[in-house]
Amino acid sequence: MGARGPIPKRSEERMGHRSKQEKHSHVKAPAGAAVVPALPDPDPEWHLIATDWYLSLQDSGQAQFYEASDWATARYAAELMSRLLNSDKAPNGQLVAALNSVMGSLLTTEGDRRRARIELQRRPVAVQAPASVTAIADYRASIGG
Template sequence: MGVIKTGTRGPVPKRSDQRVRRNKDDGGDVEKLPAVGSVEIPDLDIEDPHPLIVDFYESLAESAQSQYYEPSDWQFARFTLHFANGLIKSNRPSSQMLAAVNAALTELLVSEGARRRVRLEVEREQSTGQLIDVAEMFRQQMSQ
């Protein structure tokens, strides 16, 4: 059985296009488990969820890293957001609960830093619309 590499510790690595390689990558072999079919995203199903929690769950479904989520990851997200919902609605929020929720969200790769630590980078295409040079428009207006 191959070794499954987990994320790195320490500072967040730079994006791959910003790194300069001075030594060989220590990646190692990864055992791959074949899976068939797509994963259905379950409903959030939290009683009276805070709007931030609803928005956050929907953003998970729209995020690029969610293509790697398995059914257990979606259940873990629901489980985590159940506690986050309680944290937001609490009159006495707990710093320990916040730390636990943050750690769980890191496991779901919700931040760029967490994704970089496992060597996953999202490259979202930018709009192909025409860029407007506002300074040039201003100069043209002034010269008329």
């Protein structure tokens, strides 16, 4: 169960009858969409983990929904994360919760996207049949089976 209730299932995991509105309530976007061209570079002073997180947003599917203000929020989250990671003090629970909230508002996890009814569609992976299966299929075809 998520922090704000149960995480909704992906549309293909749901069973049963649904209204037309419910069937069309999800916004779907292809994974790995193009990024805003003027994306600000990460601060060289940031902690490596904060930099990696910030840069990972560029390759994430939800980035196609981001506006300039969302990228500014991402920079703020990365700065906050960097300060937290570079601190010699033990992590402050309230600061960690605030950071998780900011990251959640950017839809950075599958649960956050499900709650917002956004699904990133994965590109199908080409599965090649093993050679033995292909040989058997060719043999059957040659004998008319």
